[in-house]
Every structure is written in C-alpha cells, then in structure tokens.
Amino acid sequence: MVFLSLSCWIRSRGPDRYWKIQEIVKNAKHFRGRKNRCYSLAVKAVRRAFVYATKGRRLKKRYMRTLWISRIAAASREHGMKYPVLMHNLTKSSVQLNRRVISDMAITEPRSFLSLAKVARARQQEGFRAALGDGKEPVGVFSRVVLLQ
Amino acid sequence: MTSRGTPSRFLQSVLQNGVGRYVCQLKRLSIIFSKNAQSSLGIRGFIEEGVVDYAKYNPSTVVYVSPQPCRIPKIVAEYLNGNVREEIVTGKTSIQISEVLTKLTNQSGLDIIRLRKPFHTDNPSIQGQWHPFTNRPPCIGPIRPQKQDAEQGLSNI
Numbered sequence: 001m002v003f004l005s006l007s008c009w010i011r012s013r014g015p016d017r018y019w020k021i022q023e024i025v026k027n028a029k030h031f032r033g034r035k036n037r038c039y040s041l042a043v044k045a046v047r048r049a050f051v052y053a054t055k056g057r058r059l060k061k062r063y064m065r066t067l068w069i070s071r072i073a074a075a076s077r078e079h080g081m082k083y084p085v086l087m088h089n090l091t092k093s094s095v096q097l098n099r100r101v102i103s104d105m106a107i108t109e110p111r112s113f114l115s116l117a118k119v120a121r122a123r124q125q126e127g128f129r130a131a132l133g134d135g136k137e138p139v140g141v142f143s144r145v146v147l148l149q
Numbered sequence: 150m151t152s153r154g155t156p157s158r159f160l161q162s163v164l165q166n167g168v169g170r171y172v173c174q175l176k177r178l179s180i181i182f183s184k185n186a187q188s189s190l191g192i193r194g195f196i197e198e199g200v201v202d203y204a205k206y207n208p209s210t211v212v213y214v215s216p217q218p219c220r221i222p223k224i225v226a227e228y229l230n231g232n233v234r235e236e237i238v239t240g241k242t243s244i245q246i247s248e249v250l251t252k253l254t255n256q257s258g259l260d261i262i263r264l265r266k267p268f269h270t271d272n273p274s275i276q277g278q279w280h281p282f283t284n285r286p287p288c289i290g291p292i293r294p295q296k297q298d299a300e301q302g303l304s305n306i
Contacts, residue, residue, distance in 0.1 A: 027154045053151045078284045108274035110283045 068099040075106035079117040089120035092127070093142045157263040163230060166257065172209070174229050174257045178250070179213040182222035188239040189222040195243040203250060210254065224249065228258025 021039050027049070028035055028042040035041040073083035090097070095116065097105075106113045119142065126140035138144070163174055180196065182189040196214060204212045224236045224246075236253065238246055277283070 027151070030153060049151050049154070075279075107279050109276045110279045111276045114284070 068103040071103040089123040160269040177227040179225040184216045191241045192222045195246045226253045230258040232258040
C-alpha cells in the first residue's frame with residue numbers, strides 16, 4: 001500500500017508568524033505588565049501609544065512655547081518689566097528674535113538679555129513721550145527703526 | 150514609533166572631526182554583485198567606469214569588488230566606529246549608484262536614529278549661566294568688623 005494523500009494533509013500555515021508578531025511587540029518592550037509580551041494585549045497598547053505619540057507631536061509645540069514664554073516672563077520680571085511689554089517693544093524696535101532664542105539667552109547669556117530689556121524699556125519710554133508730548137521734536141532713535149515685514 | 154520606544158541620540162561629530170584635519174569615516178566598501186544577473190546591470194556599468202576614479206578620489210577607503218552568484222546586489226559600508234551599513238542597489242543606474250556612494254562617503258558612522266536636537270554646543274554659555282544671584286545687586290559695602298560702640302557696649306555688660 002502506498003499512502004500518497006498523507007503528504008497533502010501537511011500545510012504550512014504562514015511561515016512569518018514570529019516576525020509579524022515581533023514587529024508589533026518590539027514597540028511595546030518598555031511597557032508594564034503582560035502587554036509587553038502577549039500579542040493580543042500588545043496590539044491594543046501599541047495602537048494607543050502611537051495615537052498618543054501623534055497627538056503629542058502637536059501638543060509638544062504648544063508646551064514648548066508656553067515654557068519659553070514663562071521663562072522670558074520670569075527673566076524680564078527680574079529686570080522690572082513684564083512679558084507683554086517686553087515682547088511688544090521688541091517687535092516695535094524690529095528685533096525679530098523668537099521666543100526660543102530669547103529664553104535661551106535669558107539662561108545662558110544674562111547680560112545680553114539685560115541689554116534687550118533696556119532696548120525695550122527705551123522704546124517704551126519713547127512711545128510714552130510721543131503719545132503724551134505730541135510735540136514736533138524727534139522722539140528718539142528706537143522708534144525710527146524701519147519695521148521689516 | 151514613540152520617542153521612548155525608539156532609540157534616539159544627540160547630534161555629535163566623531164571626535165570633533167572637522168576642527169583639525171578631516172578624516173573620512175568610511176573604512177571599507179564591499180560591492181557584492183552578480184556577473185550575469187539583470188539586477189546588477191547598473192553596478193556592472195559603475196564598476197566598468199566609475200569605481201577606479203572613486204577609489205583614487207578617496208584614498209582612505211578600501212574598495213572590495215566581489216562578484217558572486219547573488220540575486221540582489223549590495224554595497225556594504227563599514228565605518229571607523231564599527232557600524233556596518235548595507236545598501237541594496239537592485240535596478241539602479243550607474244549615476245544613481247555613484248550618488249549612493251557619495252552619500253555613504255559623507256556619512257559619519259553614527260546610528261541613523263532620531264536626533265533630539267538639530268544643534269549641539271560644548272560651551273552653551275559665554276557670559277556665564279544664570280544663577281539666582283546674577284541679577285541681584287551685590288552687598289552694600291565691603292565686609293568690615295562691627296562698629297566700636299557695639300564692642301564697648303558688649304564689654305560694659
């Protein structure tokens with residue numbers, strides 16, 4: 001007797017199962033509990049993690065900006081000015097530094113930040129004199145800076 | 150790909166490479182291709198015309214050309230810090246392969262993963278890092294011993 005149909009009953013049910021599972025579970029290796037090992041739990045956890053990562057990329061930009069603003073506010077209050085006053089007068093004097101650079105300067109170059117605060121203060125005083133004096137004398141140097149777009 | 154789940158590194162150069170002499174970080178290039186297969190056509194053309202010029206132009210890189218019976222032609226680049234990078238060049242033309250080679254030559258061997266910041270300094274602060282006493286005025290006068298009236302008052306007691 002010859003058994004010919006026996007070999008037809010052996011099927012390879014997909015040789016790649018290990019790698020397909022690893023592709024997902026490797027992203028969960030730093031999770032807590034069984035979701036870093038078991039595939040069905042890991043799938044759900046990894047999907048959540050990716051969704052949070054996507055949302056977080058948009059939120060990170062907001063958080064960083066609020067951090068810079070709070071740092072600049074603290075630094076300018078050391079010099080007796082408030083944040084909105086500082087930024088408004090800097091833009092009016094056409095200093096186009098962004099908040100990231102100004103906050104880094106407040107940390108690593110405190111004297112340059114002091115000079116920026118003085119520029120803003122001078123421009124503010126010129127604005128007050130222009131508003132209150134209403135005279136025809138030239139107001140000052142900083143208000144005559146050409147504003148770039 | 151989360152930031153915690155995938156590895157990341159800071160921007161750096163290998164031992165401050167460009168400051169003094171520039172050392173090309175590419176140590177060894179092995180070009181694995183097939184002599185007769187259709188996928189290695191571009192590689193064969195590159196080896197006919199461009200490889201010798203490339204090797205003369207980059208004397209610090211060793212180029213190995215190894216024809217083997219293989220289905221996919223590869224370029225294996227080894228760097229001075231030990232990293233190995235394989236580029237698959239099936240179906241590329243000779244010009245595209247020379248572009249791949251210039252890219253590999255210009256790379257340092259550091260891992261190609263997420264860079265946390267696109268800048269790096271060893272000396273971030275020139276005027277001195279801020280500390281709570283930077284903007285405080287110094288004390289009123291020089292430090293001297295107490296006044297003599299107080300001393301006499303204490304001695305009377």
